[in-house]
Amino acid sequence: MSGPTVLIVDDERTLARSIKTFLTESGYEAEVAGDAESALELLESFRPDVIFADVRLPGMGGIELLERIREFDASIPVIIMTAYGSIEGAVEAVKLGAFDYLKKPVDLEELKLLADRARETSLLKQELSYYRNREAKKLPFAGMIGESTAIRAVMEQARQIAALDDTPPVLITGETGTGKGLIARTLHASGPRASKPFIEVNCTALPGSLMEAELFGHERGAFTDAKQSKIGLFEAAEHGFIFLDEIGDVELALQGKLLRAIEERMVRRVGGIRDRKIDVRILAATNRDLEREAQAGTFRRDLYFRLAVILLRLPPLRERDDDVLLLAEDFVRRFSTKYGKDVKRMSPAVRDALLAYSWPGNVRELSHVMERAVLWSEGGVLEAEQLSLTKMDDAGQVRVTSEMPIPDMSATDANTGLSLPGALPPRGTDLAQWERSMIEQALREANGNQTQAAQRLGVSRDTLRYRLKKFGIQ
DSSP: OOSOEEEEEOSOHHHHHHHHHHHHHTTOEEEEESSHHHHHHHHHHHOOSEEEEESSOSSSOHHHHHHHHHHHOTTSOEEEEEOGGGHHHHHHHHHTTOSEEEESSOOHHHHHHHHHHHHHHHHHHHHHHHHHHHHHHHSOOTTOOOOSHHHHHHHHHHHHHHTOSSOSOEEEEOOTTSOHHHHHHHHHHTSTTTTSOEEEEETTTSOHHHHHHHHHEEOTTSSTTOOSOEEOHHHHTTTSEEEEETGGGSOHHHHHHHHHHHHHSEEEOBTOOOEEEOOOEEEEEESSOHHHHHHHTSSOHHHHHHHTTEEEEOOOGGGSTTHHHHHHHHHHHHHHHHHTOOOOEEOHHHHHHHHHSOOTTHHHHHHHHHHHHHHHOOSSEEOGGGGTSEEEOTTSOEEEOOSSOOOOOOSBOTTTOOBOOOSSOOTTOOHHHHHHHHHHHHHHHTTTOHHHHHHHHTSOHHHHHHHHHHHTOO
16 A cells, blocks of 8 residues: 555535545545444454544444454544534533544545544654663663662663553562662653653651542542642643652551552542542652561461562672762762852762772662762862761771761760760771661660660661671661
């Protein structure tokens, strides 16, 4: 066939032949089907670029035909033709995915313009999809910086996930600050649903009493303040992505409803009686060991297994070899531009300090350290003292200080009566052993309560947990 193809589905033979003749003279290859069943038989062999279908057909109607065509190939534009009295049916067809509708009696010039526009739109979508998929396979993800084996393996997995239009849920795991949110947004931006919504839900920030209504929506009068109906975040993400960050913080009582929404792709608003079908991709992230929590009964096992069909683990910064320097240089460039600084490079002392530090806060902590250093910088070279991270010993060597500042206290604590050392250990003391002893002492004083021990040490609970794991402290 030499030109674009059009299928005309109409039981008015005279009109159908007139349309076919006109389009053929305009450079199209056209075929006619007198009913929906004949049209479906032609789809495979004829492969039309555009379909015109009457809304009222003998046997199967135009709306059902539209649905069958979209099941066969959703990229084929369908234009519904309708008599004046059936406009509502045509509007309903557009809502269901029809490209447009055309009123009868048909204006042939208008019909050709619609065919041209539908064909052009279809070609543009195909071209966009081609280039998007090609770039997703070929190029590294924007914002995902690193050359280490660990991060390259993650990026390769992510590329394969992003290229799919529909997949099971993806569970992204990793310590705080490793970039779970970044890779979730990258999966969205690099795939075929990039133009669709990306709804991020911070499960830690939403109180349990509000989370159900936020996720699933509510009907008017469902509770005291429900003055009007409101769609939920799952519905708002239709055809796109919903990202459930820190999903380990979702209350057990809500996890069952969340499981149903993910498994059945169906939600019911609070106070509603009707289920609503949803088409969304599910991404979830956590810094917890959900498998262990599922075994302990603090997280639903069935929900964990449903989420972990595809598991993407982000490595901590300490496992990424020299990526820390690549990331640091990128942060220096970004923050120099942001704050109008002229920092061109990092001194050797800065590089040594960055490599020596353990980075318990991962990439997020590195970003904050480099932002602060650029702000304090005064020239084109970033120096070690601007990091607020290093000290120089008597031999002039860079020595990384503990990220856990122990306050300088008197010989006994007023609350506990226990003796405490000063802020720094005696010269020659092993730093790691000193840190371990401080942690053990804080835990003893807090009777094993990690939150209180972290407060005593002046650090976050996540930092303390990292140190407990590092030193093997039970």
